[in-house]
Amino acid sequence: MADPANDFIKDYQALAQQSWDAWTRQFQPSPAANPFTPPPAPAAGNDTLERTLAGLKGYFDWMQAAASGGAAQPAPDWRQQLQQMFGGASQPFAQAFGGIDSAGAEGFMRQWQSWLQAARHSGFADLAGAQGPTPAFGLNREQQMQQQALATALMASMQATARYQELIQRANAQGMQRLQGKLAEPGRQVDSLKALYDLWVDASEEAYAEIALSDEFRGVYGEMVDTQMRVRQLQQQQTEQLCQQLGVPTRSEVSSLGERLQALRREVRASHSAVATDHADEIMALRRELAALKRQLAERPAPAMAKKEVAARPAAAAKKAPTKAVRKSTPKTVPNPRKRK
Amino acid sequence: MQTPLRIDPARALADIAIFQRKLAAGMANLRNMHEPEYANTPRELVYSEDKLKVWHFTGHGKATSKTPLLIVYALVNTVWMTDLQADRSMVRNLLEQGEDVYLIDWGYPDGADRWLTLDDYINGYLDRCVDAVRARHGLEAINLLGICQGGAFSLCYTALHPDKVKNLITMVTPVDFHTPDNMLSHWCRSMDVDLFVDTMGNIPAGLMNYVYLTLKPLRLNQQKYIGMVDILDNPAELENFLRMERWIFDSPDQAGEAFRQFIKDFYQGNKLVKGTLEIGGHSVDLGMITQPVLNIFAEQDHLVPPDASRALGKHVGTTDYTQLAFKGGHIGIYVSGRAQREVPPAIHQWLRQRD
Numbered sequence: 001m002a003d004p005a006n007d008f009i010k011d012y013q014a015l016a017q018q019s020w021d022a023w024t025r026q027f028q029p030s031p032a033a034n035p036f037t038p039p040p041a042p043a044a045g046n047d048t049l050e051r052t053l054a055g056l057k058g059y060f061d062w063m064q065a066a067a068s069g070g071a072a073q074p075a076p077d078w079r080q081q082l083q084q085m086f087g088g089a090s091q092p093f094a095q096a097f098g099g100i101d102s103a104g105a106e107g108f109m110r111q112w113q114s115w116l117q118a119a120r121h122s123g124f125a126d127l128a129g130a131q132g133p134t135p136a137f138g139l140n141r142e143q144q145m146q147q148q149a150l151a152t153a154l155m156a157s158m159q160a161t162a163r164y165q166e167l168i169q170r171a172n173a174q175g176m177q178r179l180q181g182k183l184a185e186p187g188r189q190v191d192s193l194k195a196l197y198d199l200w201v202d203a204s205e206e207a208y209a210e211i212a213l214s215d216e217f218r219g220v221y222g223e224m225v226d227t228q229m230r231v232r233q234l235q236q237q238q239t240e241q242l243c244q245q246l247g248v249p250t251r252s253e254v255s256s257l258g259e260r261l262q263a264l265r266r267e268v269r270a271s272h273s274a275v276a277t278d279h280a281d282e283i284m285a286l287r288r289e290l291a292a293l294k295r296q297l298a299e300r301p302a303p304a305m306a307k308k309e310v311a312a313r314p315a316a317a318a319k320k321a322p323t324k325a326v327r328k329s330t331p332k333t334v335p336n337p338r339k340r341k
Numbered sequence: 342m343q344t345p346l347r348i349d350p351a352r353a354l355a356d357i358a359i360f361q362r363k364l365a366a367g368m369a370n371l372r373n374m375h376e377p378e379y380a381n382t383p384r385e386l387v388y389s390e391d392k393l394k395v396w397h398f399t400g401h402g403k404a405t406s407k408t409p410l411l412i413v414y415a416l417v418n419t420v421w422m423t424d425l426q427a428d429r430s431m432v433r434n435l436l437e438q439g440e441d442v443y444l445i446d447w448g449y450p451d452g453a454d455r456w457l458t459l460d461d462y463i464n465g466y467l468d469r470c471v472d473a474v475r476a477r478h479g480l481e482a483i484n485l486l487g488i489c490q491g492g493a494f495s496l497c498y499t500a501l502h503p504d505k506v507k508n509l510i511t512m513v514t515p516v517d518f519h520t521p522d523n524m525l526s527h528w529c530r531s532m533d534v535d536l537f538v539d540t541m542g543n544i545p546a547g548l549m550n551y552v553y554l555t556l557k558p559l560r561l562n563q564q565k566y567i568g569m570v571d572i573l574d575n576p577a578e579l580e581n582f583l584r585m586e587r588w589i590f591d592s593p594d595q596a597g598e599a600f601r602q603f604i605k606d607f608y609q610g611n612k613l614v615k616g617t618l619e620i621g622g623h624s625v626d627l628g629m630i631t632q633p634v635l636n637i638f639a640e641q642d643h644l645v646p647p648d649a650s651r652a653l654g655k656h657v658g659t660t661d662y663t664q665l666a667f668k669g670g671h672i673g674i675y676v677s678g679r680a681q682r683e684v685p686p687a688i689h690q691w692l693r694q695r696d
Contacts, residue, residue: 188345205560222532229536
């Protein structure tokens, strides 16, 4: 028997979906007429737009599913109703977290597939060792060994990524449990999808943070990063060999030049600064010497012989005489610190 | 038990309709929005080297402070967080208070910068920037304001070159990298950084941003954009939102060697607080910092937990140590309305007492 309420919701959903699709199409670049023409460069702000749309789409899908699955068909038990609202494929956690996560994983896989294709075309033969290491020999022994190492590394990376995904799913499940706990708090009432969504975000972030700060997550995260790097490193190795065969400068060579150049820059700066420091030291020593002389001048009583000379001179010249006398006698009494060196 | 879910189906459908209406109505605004500009407070270039630039903000009036203030920003993200938009500019507010403000813009490293070390950054670039400002003012020492990683650099610099720093301010600066709530530190402590840098060379900004997003995946990757729907019909608010997005994602790559050292010595080894850190062969002892220190941190900081910053008080040698807790997050401390009212005046007042 037809259910008018449900039919209405389904119709509405279809309409809403069409409307959404029409809206998002306006932001998508029109396809190039020639399939071999590279796609147009993304317009400014497109990156933001893509992230925005991905996030909004997840939320939009969830609202629709929640409105028809949970809100429209209240179950006797609110927990069951909650499961209906968050349990489907449109759950926003998968959309939000999975969105950025799978984008990263997808990038990795795409890169891997491109590399594999390129390696095949360039005569590296099929991926050896994917079924486990086998003894290698003959002219291509080294290449076989490298490919086996790469296959092993790729398998390890995929396993580590799977363990990471398991933890993300655990965070999702625990987030749901926390959400139930929050809803069960005395006096708590949620009367809109947005309010429910916000509460779910709070619960899920709390659960995620707890797992993300665990020792288990730390280990898995490190393993995931390390294994991905190992794959990348082996890919680079093989690419470099190909470049060497073609006479193309490799990244290692360029990097090595950069390292030497930077070391040279440091040496030049250090030698300049050493010269500057020497001058500064010399100036400082001279200043100290001058200060010592001034102190001695100030502290030293006027010599007796000078007084006699002063007495024999006219009064006008007498005022300048002690200074001259002391100046002359200075080199004899004050040792030169530079000579001591 | 009474159900806590009181969602009326009719209202749920209405919510979806409203959501879509807002999207449709805001579409034109979003499509017509140009790349939002930063505040671009008037400034002059006073020193440059490689990709680095030192800017002097000219402001409208003459600075009343006797000692210039050099802002040392982090290598991650761009310095324009300090001058984001006209009504949310820490730089502009500091100028209005009477400070003479300089800023180091580290630029965007590329392959040529792959081998820059922390020694090159701290005892090289930073030292020459400080010398350039000192020379302009004929001063033996100037004031430093270090932000986030730039704060850690400023601490190292002050410990190694104490004669050149008169007063030191650190903002949202990690000092103890092993506090239990430090998620970034937790994640990178099990990874093989040597393998990572040897493989990647420079660390791409996109990868760094991805890691930051996964600190709070739902809030930063979805909830934030759902909130944006509510401001789609408000061009001014939308522009502010997009400007912030520009700042978040328009970020520089990280020079490989400096990244390797920073992760190994700071995040993994926690050497700054252990007293075992060496930069360019020189030991960094926070106890050597005897000049006045103002340490500002954000109470809701998810990147640099407050305890990671608070630790500074236990390790610096100064007897003139001030701590300021800001009610907000790592970004809000620069751009929120509260920050405009509280942070620059607090910095200025503290400096004025020591000028």
